[in-house]
Amino acid sequence: MTAIKKTSVIQENKNNAFIACPVTFVMERIGGYWKPIILFNLLTGTKRYSALKRSIPSITEKVLIQHLKQLETDGLIIRKSKPVVPPYVTYELSKQGKALRPVLHAMAAWAVSNGGKQSKQFQKQMADFPTA
Template identity: 60%
Template sequence: MEKIGGYWKPIILFQLLSGPKRYSDLKKGIPDITEKVLIQQLKQLEAQDLLIREAKPVVPPHVTYSLTKAGMGLKPVLYAMAVWAAEDSVEHGSTFRRNMQQFPGLEEA
């Protein structure tokens, strides 16, 4: 639980369920997170072997983040958390469900 504990880690991991993303894509997908916190969380998740940071040696730098096999193993847990959040949030429930549709293979609970 410690690996995915905290407020931001599950959100970051959930964003990566749909495939590799660049830093800017993650930032756009999680607008309330600060750059400092996003960088810290990404480094921690990489150190915990839940995501891979792939940097291509080009100018400007091209860095992508993707889930490891262990990270993909969290798919049912992350999905269950998202479903719970959608059901718990009357105000934002429809937004959560709409966002869930972009993750193929995830079935409604």
């Protein structure tokens, strides 16, 4: 019987921080490079899987699905599928997901003010920030 590693210090630390720190709690849910981008795209409303994929060309399908599943199990988005022949699946923000808007907005605002050379670029993006 080979001993299986049950304790990973990384996981332990994650857990501790996660329990104690609300910011870490949020990071766990929206952290990584893709999740904020996905959420950002869903702020504008319900979208089909294929539409999301087209909106974010450089993400791979595997990673997109992966994050969508994660976001779904975290209760941030809602998946709806119609049992039709060319599959028809849509994703939309849940109530909790929608509640992230001010968080994302605060981050974007900070980027505009503190983005250095990129500030102007960010400002343009902000113009498209869905406010409702």
